[in-house]
Amino acid sequence: MLEQIREATAYIQRSVTETPVVGIILGSGLGNLAADITDKVEISYNDIPHFPPATVEGHAGRLILGRLGGRPVVAMAGRFHYYEGLSMQQVTFPVRVMKALGIHTLLISNAAGGMNRHFKVGDLMVITDHINLQPEHPLRGRNIDALGPRFPDMSEPYTKALIAKAGDIAAAKGISLHSGVYVGVQGPSFETRAEYKYMHVIGGDAVGMSTVPEVIVAVHSGLKVFAMSVITDIGIREEENVITHEEVLAAAKAAEPHLTYIFSELVRQL
Template sequence: MSELTANIAAAEEYIRKFWNEKPVAGIILGSGLGNLAADIEQPIAIPYSDIPHFPVSTVEGHSGQLILGYMQGKPVVAMAGRFHFYEGFSMQQVTFPVRVMKALGIHTLFISNAAGGMNSGFKVGDLMVIKDHINLQPEHPLRGKNDENLGPRFPDMSEPYTKTLILSAFEIAKANNIHLHSGVYVGVQGPTFETRAEYRYMHIIGGDAVGMSTVPEVIVAVHAGLKVFAMSVITDIGIREEENVITHEEVLAAAKDAEPKLTLIFRELIRQL
């Protein structure tokens, strides 16, 4: 048994002391998007600091609890607060919770994030379903010796985001008069927001939105054989040439305003599982 496998087993064993259900879905909630956890029924909240080998989030807008319970009658596990490479964690630490959720039994992972828009058709508060990504982060979560019990050495990333879930999301949005975009998410290290030249560069290479998370978790989810659905809330527009100073407080405020629409789509997708 590898050290990683042993650490996953220790975290799973601890969580099982509080909840012995087999969740169908895992949910990772991004900056300012933690209120979805309030929709979880019969919730059991476990602080990250109590779970063996879990890091502890240091970012405002991330509460730092694992929430276990039910959504639309389905058992789920949600991360209210995620981890980022820029906080000083290794990529293995950033993605460790995905491994634990897989061990608990999930088959589908839902991810939300706050992102900067680079598509001229986007405005603040829009929702973008991620159809693909470009990984510009400087480290890879699968670097090092591979544990074949967790996944293959060379996982196929040609379709990391599950098409059937994307199609269902657009059907749900249409039925509820919610406008959705789809696009390519660019994952960067952070913690600085991008320069205007960097925004232009990332748009030129095919990006529609940019953020400091999501890509590592998606890579590990695909490695683990999970289905993935991810959505960005566009919290600022970085492609503009005019004065456009971005603050974390503005990002949180924009995410909060868009959150009810994102929550509805996530909730309905989980109902359909």
């Protein structure tokens, strides 16, 4: 893996002159933040050594390097998922590469189903913790000490100082934020009503098919992490609640301006 990381990093570095300090992962329907990145260079995932191709609708499949909020950043316009048939090492490989490029902080967004009765479609939820229900772990196998410790501490996977700063940014702008626990599942099917209820009972406020593996690898790598979900459906309702990917993308798009503002200001204030 170390050689693959070096090869991917070297390829990307040939296209840029600045070292990024913040990495950003943009989830389903949340790619427009890339439009606010200036002086940017875009690289297709297909061109980067050892990057899998993006296959999910709403994910552009480009690595974008430039400046946001006056700081050099690297952004993933589209992520990888375990349900695509990839290994967890492939899913999280870009996090390793962004760390090798020089980032110290990772900002993550996703579209998620709400299980908290106080949520509504379009709300933003700051992730304060997670429950990992995915069937594979990205650190399984021989540990590479150069990348991180064998047993990384997960008592604070989401950096409290960044959560507090995001709260201040949102309050100053009049943006309403929830906070809660994100449950990571494999997918790609949406959850049954019974599964929504189960995940709420065990402590979840939102559920999605990404983020958790990326966060685990980011923590293993020594990165600070901030993550936010756009609530794109409410799965715990008793009434008929049919969910489609198109509706998820539409809800994410509607909420995106507020998420973009918070992410941009977080980068600027780091």
